[in-house]
Amino acid sequence: MSMQIITDPNRFQEQALKLRCQGKVTGLVPTMGYFHEGHLRLMRWARENADTVLVSLFVNPTQFGPGEDLTSYPRDMERDKELAALEGVDILFAPSSEAMYEPGFSTRVQVPALSRTLCGESRPGHFEGVATVVAKLLVLSLPVVAVFGEKDWQQLALIRRMVRDLNLPVAVHGHPIVREEDGLAMSSRNAYLTPDQRAQAPAIHQGLVRTRDIAEQGERDCRALLDFFSSWIKEQLPLGSLEYAAIVHPQTLEPLTELEDEGLLAVAVRLGRARLIDNIVCR
Ligand code: PAF
Numbered sequence: 430m431s432m433q434i435i436t437d438p439n440r441f442q443e444q445a446l447k448l449r450c451q452g453k454v455t456g457l458v459p460t461m462g463y464f465h466e467g468h469l470r471l472m473r474w475a476r477e478n479a480d481t482v483l484v485s486l487f488v489n490p491t492q493f494g495p496g497e498d499l500t501s502y503p504r505d506m507e508r509d510k511e512l513a514a515l516e517g518v519d520i521l522f523a524p525s526s527e528a529m530y531e532p533g534f535s536t537r538v539q540v541p542a543l544s545r546t547l548c549g550e551s552r553p554g555h556f557e558g559v560a561t562v563v564a565k566l567l568v569l570s571l572p573v574v575a576v577f578g579e580k581d582w583q584q585l586a587l588i589r590r591m592v593r594d595l596n597l598p599v600a601v602h603g604h605p606i607v608r609e610e611d612g613l614a615m616s617s618r619n620a621y622l623t624p625d626q627r628a629q630a631p632a633i634h635q636g637l638v639r640t641r642d643i644a645e646q647g648e649r650d651c652r653a654l655l656d657f658f659s660s661w662i663k664e665q666l667p668l669g670s671l672e673y674a675a676i677v678h679p680q681t682l683e684p685l686t687e688l689e690d691e692g693l694l695a696v697a698v699r700l701g702r703a704r705l706i707d708n709i710v711c712r
Contacts, residue, residue: 432514441522445570453480457572462486463503464512467607467615471576472516486523492558538564543587574600614707621702632665637709644711649688651676669700
């Protein structure tokens with residue numbers, strides 16, 4: 430079957446409903462496009478675990494704050510269409526902003542307990558935009574399973590919470606972070622990096638791995654671990670600056686002072702025009 434491209438939300442919902450009524454296991458991969466290997470792996474996972482693969486491609490304006498990169502966010506629709514077709518995607522849903530947000534649109538989905546910390550501190554309103562659009566995409570596509578990358582761990586935790594709280598009939602699958610050979614987490618925003626910045630960027634993942642190793646060797650004090658990580662970034666990434674580094678409970682995102690069982694070390698680094706996030710589980 431060749432890939433269908435649908436731009437009208439109502440048509441997409443009709444098709445998705447039909448598939449679900451036929452008993453098909455449908456898998457949704459929500460994206461903002463400009464596909465890289467990370468997106469393609471999510472599509473491959475969906476291809477292997479679902480009968481029908483639905484991919485949404487929508488640069489959602491409501492999750493960008495004033496002064497953020499909405500207008501410059503990288504886009505390449507023609508290339509994305511080709512890549513999605515090569516991955517065996519069945520339906521590519523690529524709506525316009527006007528179709529997703531009709532005049533008078535006023536509903537907002539909030540998950541306050543998971544939105545205020547980490548990235549939420551410097552991006553007020555971001556997670557409300559994410560939760561609202563993901564709720565819409567889930568209701569439009571009614572998938573059996575939806576796949577999200579673990580790089581955006583906070584986003585994934587919040588979507589899991591929202592799905593549970595609203596009894597949405599979908600299984601949420603978190604896919605492990607896909608990395609470049611040198612360890613940099615794949616992201617569409619890596620395209621913003623100059624060659625010098627790109628050369629230093631792997632220091633983020635290296636710092637995470639070293640910090641996790643120190644935890645595994647017995648350092649359980651989160652302050653000491655975070656101090657190590659911030660000194661590492663200062664030394665190894667002079668072109669960048671650390672926006673935050675925190676060790677939190679992996680599901681509730683509450684900050685931890687001592688590592689008992691496991692904690693998530695989550696970080697955001699500013700490097701030139703890019704804001705890069707990454708994380709690692711410390712045990
Ligand atoms: O992770 C993303 O690409 C976006 O935040 C998402 C989930 C597609 C919602 O716009």
